[in-house]
Amino acid sequence: MSVLELATTVVALVACIVPLPMLVMHLVALCFGVRFLYKKVKMTTDEKLPGVSIIKPLSGVDPNLTINLDSFFRLNYPLYELLFSVEDEKDPAILVVNSLISNYPRVDARLFVGVDKVGLNGKVNNMMKPYKMAKHNLLLISDSNIKMGEMMLKEMVAEMTPEVGMVLQIPFSCTRKGFAALYEQMSFGTMQARSTLNAAAMGFTCATGMSCLFRRDVLDQAGGLAPYGKYLAEDYFMAKAIREQGYKVITSPSPCLQNSGHTSITNFNNRLIRWGKLRTAMLPHLIVLEPLSECVFSGALLAWAVDYLTGFSGLTVFLLHALVWLLFDYCLFCIMLVINTCSFVIHKGGPLRCSKLEFLVAWILREMMVPYIVMKYHIDPNISWRGKRYRLKWGGEIAPSDPTTLQQVTVSCLLVEQFLAFGMRRKNSKTYVGRRVDKTKHLRTIGFLKDKIWTSFYTQQIPSIFDNLCRTWFKAIKRTQQDLAYRLLDHFSNLEWLQKFKIYPSYRTFLALQWCRLYSSYFGTKAGKKLNNSFKSKDVQGDLSVTPPPALLQGSLIMDAPGDGLHLCDNVEVTSLGICFGHETGDVICSNHCDLGTKQAEVSQSLVEELPHRYNWRDAKLTAWVKHIENECQSCPSPSSDDRDDTTARRAHHHDVGHFVYGLPCNWGVRPACDIPPTDLNQLATITCYLPEKVLQDKHGFRVTHLTRNNTVVNAEWEDGQYMFSLEVDISMDGQKQNDRFTFKMYPVTRNRTGVYACIPEGYKQEEVGTCTLSLKSVSEPSRSTDIPNVGKVNENEYTNQPEYIVLVAACCILTAIIVIGLIGISIYIHRNKRKEQDHRNNVLETGESKTLMNGHTKDICGPEESKTFLNGHTKDICGMAPNGHN
Ligand SMILES: CCCCCCCC/C=C\CCCCCCCC(=O)N[C@@H](CO[C@@H]1OC[C@@H](O)[C@H](O)[C@H]1O)[C@H](O)/C=C/CCCCCCCCCCCCC
Numbered sequence: 001m002s003v004l005e006l007a008t009t010v011v012a013l014v015a016c017i018v019p020l021p022m023l024v025m026h027l028v029a030l031c032f033g034v035r036f037l038y039k040k041v042k043m044t045t046d047e048k049l050p051g052v053s054i055i056k057p058l059s060g061v062d063p064n065l066t067i068n069l070d071s072f073f074r075l076n077y078p079l080y081e082l083l084f085s086v087e088d089e090k091d092p093a094i095l096v097v098n099s100l101i102s103n104y105p106r107v108d109a110r111l112f113v114g115v116d117k118v119g120l121n122g123k124v125n126n127m128m129k130p131y132k133m134a135k136h137n138l139l140l141i142s143d144s145n146i147k148m149g150e151m152m153l154k155e156m157v158a159e160m161t162p163e164v165g166m167v168l169q170i171p172f173s174c175t176r177k178g179f180a181a182l183y184e185q186m187s188f189g190t191m192q193a194r195s196t197l198n199a200a201a202m203g204f205t206c207a208t209g210m211s212c213l214f215r216r217d218v219l220d221q222a223g224g225l226a227p228y229g230k231y232l233a234e235d236y237f238m239a240k241a242i243r244e245q246g247y248k249v250i251t252s253p254s255p256c257l258q259n260s261g262h263t264s265i266t267n268f269n270n271r272l273i274r275w276g277k278l279r280t281a282m283l284p285h286l287i288v289l290e291p292l293s294e295c296v297f298s299g300a301l302l303a304w305a306v307d308y309l310t311g312f313s314g315l316t317v318f319l320l321h322a323l324v325w326l327l328f329d330y331c332l333f334c335i336m337l338v339i340n341t342c343s344f345v346i347h348k349g350g351p352l353r354c355s356k357l358e359f360l361v362a363w364i365l366r367e368m369m370v371p372y373i374v375m376k377y378h379i380d381p382n383i384s385w386r387g388k389r390y391r392l393k394w395g396g397e398i399a400p401s402d403p404t405t406l407q408q409v410t411v412s413c414l415l416v417e418q419f420l421a422f423g424m425r426r427k428n429s430k431t432y433v434g435r436r437v438d439k440t441k442h443l444r445t446i447g448f449l450k451d452k453i454w455t456s457f458y459t460q461q462i463p464s465i466f467d468n469l470c471r472t473w474f475k476a477i478k479r480t481q482q483d484l485a486y487r488l489l490d491h492f493s494n495l496e497w498l499q500k501f502k503i504y505p506s507y508r509t510f511l512a513l514q515w516c517r518l519y520s521s522y523f524g525t526k527a528g529k530k531l532n533n534s535f536k537s538k539d540v541q542g543d544l545s546v547t548p549p550p551a552l553l554q555g556s557l558i559m560d561a562p563g564d565g566l567h568l569c570d571n572v573e574v575t576s577l578g579i580c581f582g583h584e585t586g587d588v589i590c591s592n593h594c595d596l597g598t599k600q601a602e603v604s605q606s607l608v609e610e611l612p613h614r615y616n617w618r619d620a621k622l623t624a625w626v627k628h629i630e631n632e633c634q635s636c637p638s639p640s641s642d643d644r645d646d647t648t649a650r651r652a653h654h655h656d657v658g659h660f661v662y663g664l665p666c667n668w669g670v671r672p673a674c675d676i677p678p679t680d681l682n683q684l685a686t687i688t689c690y691l692p693e694k695v696l697q698d699k700h701g702f703r704v705t706h707l708t709r710n711n712t713v714v715n716a717e718w719e720d721g722q723y724m725f726s727l728e729v730d731i732s733m734d735g736q737k738q739n740d741r742f743t744f745k746m747y748p749v750t751r752n753r754t755g756v757y758a759c760i761p762e763g764y765k766q767e768e769v770g771t772c773t774l775s776l777k778s779v780s781e782p783s784r785s786t787d788i789p790n791v792g793k794v795n796e797n798e799y800t801n802q803p804e805y806i807v808l809v810a811a812c813c814i815l816t817a818i819i820v821i822g823l824i825g826i827s828i829y830i831h832r833n834k835r836k837e838q839d840h841r842n843n844v845l846e847t848g849e850s851k852t853l854m855n856g857h858t859k860d861i862c863g864p865e866e867s868k869t870f871l872n873g874h875t876k877d878i879c880g881m882a883p884n885g886h887n
């Protein structure tokens, strides 16, 4: 046996052992899980309970934020205070918190705005103010996406015995609608639960800071909260410090229920990738241990080892291993559902909320994702978290990340916006950068203007690509669109030159987003990168991020090819247009931003007629069109006197004229309307208000009224340049105000909530607005049982018939089929090779090439068994074949 063979055999033997600790881990998780999660907690009487300060660091809103925060106002605990904190005064979460605080005047709750920067970790910075101001010694840090059961705080405090310094909740998640939510819950209920339960059983510090209660004085002895700002996994290091003070860190039997309103598989995988990066940076041995603790890797290793050592089919071993693993995971998941998720009623051995098939599909999908996730978190040390980017160092400390902080992203958007608005001309040259890329499929150059004008992107054929990229981009910086829009809006408002465009304030947000969309898709392309580089090249003078240098402002420009805006958003149609005139001084005056008002339909029509020709315009046609617009603009009233500069306009030459055309929502002048799709009882309803752009431009407030009960459920007032919302407790903002519409979520839908609604802007009468009706999809209410309230009950069909789910099932089936076929193919190939080898050996024997055999030399022909036969002088059955070729 060669050294290599020997080494391989040793590795194979070790590989055979790997599943054993995993088997132990599975068993420990099951046994400990049953014993631990079902244990009866000894509660202290209310009078003896210590006060608790609950810190809720918030950053942005999601559809479930109101329900999640609301659960903290309803805790069954005698003495506690709620300390909310946000970094940014423009954070929409402020609206949610304020409305809850006013709904629960008897709960001691405060909101802190602004951070105390003690490091790079945004969460720690955000928590510093409440940490300093907390009244009680027991502190509970609880993430924004956590929904708390009424009794959970008591349960956690009950575990806080004198020798304990920190009590953690095992991460789990609420049962929510959709396959992505099942995927998330299944992942927490299997792989993560296995590790955390094992860690708890064996006394490891497996701190997850989503929900952790600790003694402030103990942490203060270790320097307080501030030192943890330098880590991203502050939870792990805080737990470590508490242990080092001689206190125990233990786990509470009630899992922490994450209940984010945005569930998507990609989002969740990105979270896993982020966490994986943190764990392996602070505990490098997990680089090896984590993959080994995954079914796919340990199964593959075992399959190979068994095949190598015994020749037994690796595929069979792999599938059997996966089957056993699946059964363990299934049992653990059932155990984790000990809490009838989110109804907060102990429900022993809770049933699966999905069919076994759905569980299987989610499980297979997760297992198939594992190699991708593991690979991803080893590739890139940069981390994006809630709009901030960090670079991880070994040991767990963080540094500012390489490029693309939010600031830079914003600036890049701005670059595009300037690029779009002003065209891009190299200094002292007639060549426009845009021409270099006009051959790509994303771009078109308006025929005859080619030499002068760089046109915008051709979006007609790729709106969905734009959308996807845009979404990815927003996700990457972990900001809601609304959130980002606020920032951009802010940024835009400060640009003097942009103000000259007189873009309606409410509409700027939309434009900002569209520009960013363009940015994200365009600079993602090869051509875009080139272009981006030329932006940076020294050919271009001036600091583009501030104000365009005069040299760039001269000449023709076009902001958007006529009609392109139409395709960026479903409900947008070109109704407003203006003309920018190049001025002798190099300044740009964009005048005649004409409110087309009643002419809207007419002008839209004329544009629509132009659309087919828009890339083949002749000079004369353009001139005619410009004239037409000018005439239109002269005849319509301007919104304000400084809005027009007709003198300059008329002075300008046509070749200096560029057109900017942008879309306004179709319902510029139409009456306000709303929409509520039919919803099941106890489920989530979506109320969408469609407000005419005019209303938004004039900064009217509006209210959503439940006409059937004559009750206003949402009140939006325009204050300090933004809408301030007062929402009923079961209503939350969707967080995605789109252009002319606002979406609100109502949860849970009760019978009282059904009926007719209207979104009524200030100054409108009820009769002037459209109404919509919240009706129930299914009439029958889910059955109630006495011991298990139906709050957490999920409709049996909840997971089915969803496109995402069906696509995933299909994808899983196809992938599984490919893998199985692939493995079978490999097995057949190996088998055939073995057969060939065998045949070859036999041939060798037959043709007598191996005369050595007769002399008793056996090497190189057969294995040891056959050799023996030969040595014994038997000529039969050598290598399974008689020398004469017969068996
Ligand atoms: C051959 C068998 C070997 C077995 C090896 C076991 C490998 C363990 C595998 C996975 C560990 C999973 C740990 C679960 C935690 C998952 C969540 C997570 O990673 N959270 C981190 C980040 O949390 C967020 O950070 C920002 C903060 O603000 C947020 O609020 C947080 O939620 C968090 O930092 C995690 C810390 C725990 C790391 C310790 C992991 C040690 C696990 C050892 C368990 C081994 C037990 C079995 C031993 C045989």
Ligand SMILES: O=c1ccn([C@@H]2O[C@H](COP(=O)(O)OP(=O)(O)O)[C@@H](O)[C@H]2O)c(=O)[nH]1
Pocket: 056, 057, 058, 059, 060, 121, 122, 123, 124, 126, 142, 143, 144, 145, 210, 271, 385, 386, 388
């Ligand atoms: O820069 C940040 C990042 C996070 N958080 C808060 O930290 C908590 C955890 O954030 P997230 O849910 O994104 O973390 P995850 O659980 O995904 O690790 C939430 O309450 C956030 O509002 C914050 O205040 N500022």
